[in-house]
Amino acid sequence: QVQLVESGGGSVQAGGSLRLSCAASGYTYSTGCMGWFRQAPGKEREGVAAIVSDDYTRYADSVKGRFTISKDNAKNTLYLQMNSLKPEDTAMYYCAAQPGRYPSLQSHEYSSWGQGTQVTVSS
DSSP states (O other), X not given: OOEEEEEOXXXXXXXXXXXXXXXXXXXXXXXXEEEEEEEOTTSXXXXXXXXXXXTEEEEOTTTTTXXXXXXXXXXXXXXXXXXXXXXXXXXXXXXXXXXXXXXXXXXXXXXEEOOOEEEEEEO
């Protein structure tokens, strides 16, 4: 059974940075795809970034150039480095995993989910 546990959320001012982590267990981490999604109150869940390998990633247009997704296979941990944060980045952020080999940003393609970590950016 796959277990995903996010951490690293918090409150920052606009322009600040945060790094989210997602510890995975019960999952063949070196294969498949993992992603970060977010959901703000009253809005649908949206894909932020996804990774199959270091040279095979995908980002939402809204975070390109500001966010970086990476993973450490030895530690079974997924990361999301978020720089130049904006108030509109405020949301609950979720880690997800799926066995496919394409870095999809579509939430319905992911079968395992973490509980989420809150990110709040103030202006």
